[in-house]
Each structure stands twice: as C-alpha cells, then as structure tokens.
Amino acid sequence: MVAETEILAKAKATHTLAKEEIIALLSLPDARALFQTADEVRRQFVGDEVYLRGLIEFSNYCKNDCMYCGIRRSNLQAKRYRLSPQEIVKLAEKAAGYGYKTVVLQSGEDGWFSADKMADIVRQIKKMGLAVTLSLGEKTREEYALYRQAGADRYLLRIETTDKVLYEKLDPQMSWLNRARCLTDLKALGYEVGSGSLVGLPGQTAESLADDLLFFKQIPVDMAGIGPFIPHPHTPLANETTNGHFELALKMMAIMRLLLPDINIPATTAMETLHPQGRLLALQSGANVVMPNVTEGEPRKMYELYPGKICTSDTPEKCRYCIAGKIESIGRTVQMSYGFHGEYLKNKAQEK
Ligand code: SAM
Numbered sequence: 052m053v054a055e056t057e058i059l060a061k062a063k064a065t066h067t068l069a070k071e072e073i074i075a076l077l078s079l080p081d082a083r084a085l086f087q088t089a090d091e092v093r094r095q096f097v098g099d100e101v102y103l104r105g106l107i108e109f110s111n112y113c114k115n116d117c118m119y120c121g122i123r124r125s126n127l128q129a130k131r132y133r134l135s136p137q138e139i140v141k142l143a144e145k146a147a148g149y150g151y152k153t154v155v156l157q158s159g160e161d162g163w164f165s166a167d168k169m170a171d172i173v174r175q176i177k178k179m180g181l182a183v184t185l186s187l188g189e190k191t192r193e194e195y196a197l198y199r200q201a202g203a204d205r206y207l208l209r210i211e212t213t214d215k216v217l218y219e220k221l222d223p224q225m226s227w228l229n230r231a232r233c234l235t236d237l238k239a240l241g242y243e244v245g246s247g248s249l250v251g252l253p254g255q256t257a258e259s260l261a262d263d264l265l266f267f268k269q270i271p272v273d274m275a276g277i278g279p280f281i282p283h284p285h286t287p288l289a290n291e292t293t294n295g296h297f298e299l300a301l302k303m304m305a306i307m308r309l310l311l312p313d314i315n316i317p318a319t320t321a322m323e324t325l326h327p328q329g330r331l332l333a334l335q336s337g338a339n340v341v342m343p344n345v346t347e348g349e350p351r352k353m354y355e356l357y358p359g360k361i362c363t364s365d366t367p368e369k370c371r372y373c374i375a376g377k378i379e380s381i382g383r384t385v386q387m388s389y390g391f392h393g394e395y396l397k398n399k400a401q402e403k
C-alpha cells in the first residue's frame with residue numbers, strides 16, 4: 052500500500068484521490084497527519100475566517116420516516132411545532148440584529164409550507180439584505196425554481212449515503228435517484244448547493260463513504276455538511292452505537308477539504324454532541340463554517356433529530372457570543388460576511 056505521507060502529498064498537490072486512497076485515509080488508526088494537512092489546505096484556500104450562519108429550525112413536522120431521524124413521522128412521542136411565517140421572519144430579523152449575514156431555514160418535509168408560502172417568506176427575508184439558505188428536503192424542480200426566483204441563495208440537501216440500497220432501506224418510500232435528481236436541479240437553477248453524509252449508519256462501509264466524497268467532488272458541491280449519526284431512542288435504530296462515529300466524521304470532513312479545497316464546510320452541531328470540543332476540532336481539521344441556532348424557546352428543544360443536542364437551553368444571543376469566543380480561542384476570526392463559495396480567494400486576488 053502507498054504510504055500515508057505520499058497519499059497526503061498527492062492530495063495536497065492535486066486535490067484528487069483514488070477511491071482506494073480515500074479508503075486508506077479513512078482506515079488510519081492515527082489520523083493526525085490527515086487533520087493537519089486538511090488544516091493547512093483550509094488555511095490556504097479559505098483563510099482563518101469562520102463564517103457564521105444563523106439556523107432557524109421552523110417546523111419539525113415531516114411526512115418522511117427516515118429510520119435514523121428523531122422527527123420521523125412514526126415517532127409519536129415527538130412533540131410537534133410549526134412556526135408561523137411571521138415568526139420565521141421575526142427570527143430572521145433578530146438574526147440580522149446579532150450580525151448574521153445568512154440565515155438557514157430548516158424543517159422536516161412539512162406540506163403546510165406550500166412553495167408559494169415559502170417563496171413569500173424568502174422574499175421578506177431577502178429585503179433585510181440577508182443571504183438565505185434553504186434546507187426543506189426533496190421538492191420538484193418547479194418548487195426549487197420558485198424559491199430561487201424569490202431570492203434563495205443556497206440549498207442544503209444531504210445525500211446521506213451514496214449506497215442506494217442502504218439509503219432506500221433507511222429511508223423507506225424514498226428514492227435515492229430522486230434525491231440525486233434534486234441536487235442536479237438545484238445546481239442547474241444556480242443555487243450554491245450543499246450536500247453531505249451521515250457517518251456511522253449501520254451497514255455503511257468505508258467503500259461507500261469513499262463513494263460519497265467522490266460524488267460530492269463530481270457534482271461539485273459548494274458546501275459539504277458531514278456529521279456523525281447519533282441514534283435517537285424513539286427510532287428503529289435506537290440500539291445502534293456511536294462508537295467511532297466522531298473520528299470517522301472528522302476524517303470524512305478532512306478528506307473533503309483535500310478534494311474540494313475552497314468549499315464551505317461546517318463544523319456540525321452533532322460533532323459537539325459527541326465530543327465537548329467537537330466543533331473546534333472540526334474547525335482545526337478542515338471546517339470553516341459554524342451554524343449557531345437562532346431558534347428560540349421550546350422549539351429549540353423540540354427539533355430533536357438526535358439526543359443530547361447542544362445549547363438547547365441557551366438563548367440565540369448567548370450562542371452567538373459563546374461560539375465567537377471559542378473560535379477566537381483557537382486563533383481564528385469570526386467573519387460576518389455572506390461567505391459565499393470562493394469569497395476568500397476572490398478578496399485576496401482583489402487585494403493584490
Ligand atoms: N428535511 C430536510 C432534509 O431532508 O434535508 C432537512 C431536515 S433533516 C432532519 C437534516 C439532517 O439531519 C439530515 O440530512 C440528516 O443527515 C440529519 N439527521 C437526521 N437524523 C440524525 C441523527 N440521528 N443523527 C445525526 N444527524 C441526523
């Protein structure tokens with residue numbers, strides 16, 4: 052097998068890796084050199100700035116039944132909530148007040164929010180000068196087009212896994228091809244497209260994780276949100292483990308940075324659920340974005356995809372300043388700009 056140092060040197064120089072090389076990196080018992088290389092590439096291509104995005108989780112109603120997800124429709128113990136359009140716009144206004152330049156609107160697949168209603172919400176938020184990221188699940192091309200016309204800038208839809216058989220087993224009544232179709236449509240409509248994987252799913256292999264990364268490179272995505280799977284007690288996967296998921300997700304994220312050096316990669320909240328320093332370690336292994344929660348009160352707790360979600364008792368304002376302090380503690384800076392894909396290199400070129 053080719054030595055780890057050679058694989059890392061190749062990745063750093065060419066931003067390409069063969070599937071076997073990705074598998075070798077994912078299997079490293081000690082991945083410190085991988086994390087360090089990803090950190091160097093991150094610094095070169097996206098700098099030391101960390102972009103903050105305000106996350107609004109506006110509804111936990113969902114028509115889908117993903118086996119891993121705490122808000123799946125069959126979880127009758129989940130307390131459901133749905134914010135009104137006015138409440139969503141109000142939260143966006145507050146997010147702007149905390150200095151965020153992007154809000155991320157996320158929900159289950161909730162039919163109450165018709166495409167027209169959603170487009171109207173986007174239009175109102177765009178008037179505040181914010182960038183809008185949507186994460187509403189699978190929609191038709193026409194619906195995506197409507198949100199885009201209303202001003203939506205980005206769309207986040209994890210493929211979860213590129214293993215079609217595994218996907219369709221864990222996401223019953225859903226089609227992997229349709230999910231992939233969504234990503235193609237979003238790209239064609241001019242969105243900044245985010246995708247990503249859920250790492251540690253039962254039955255997921257290193258081969259399929261390597262395929263995930265090559266799939267993101269092929270699209271190519273503008274953002275990649277990679278997070279560990281954390282079993283929820285009220286789902287069919289309740290008895291699964293979290294062993295090794297944090298380290299594996301960190302490796303996936305680091306390799307993603309090597310393959311797509313200038314994209315936006317969030318340090319996901321789920322990382323910090325599994326490790327007290329999770330987001331900082333992610334930021335030191337390739338990540339450059341954090342998405343603090345700006346949802347308020349009870350809904351903040353009720354959007355429970357997995358147990359142990361962090362900061363549910365904090366206020367959005369506290370989170371904003373807490374995360375900024377953490378970011379600065381590792382020598383990085385908070386950047387309150389739109390943080391579009393490629394922004395850092397573009398600004399650097401203009402400075403010259
Ligand atoms: N409905 C939208 C969608 O399907 O993209 C957005 C909401 S969905 C809950 C957001 C993400 O939560 C999913 O893409 C999935 O990766 C993640 N997620 C769901 N259950 C999880 C779990 N048990 N552990 C960690 N992440 C989970």
Ligand code: FES
Nearest residue numbers: 113117120123159
């Ligand atoms: Fe729909 Fe999780 S099953 S958001």
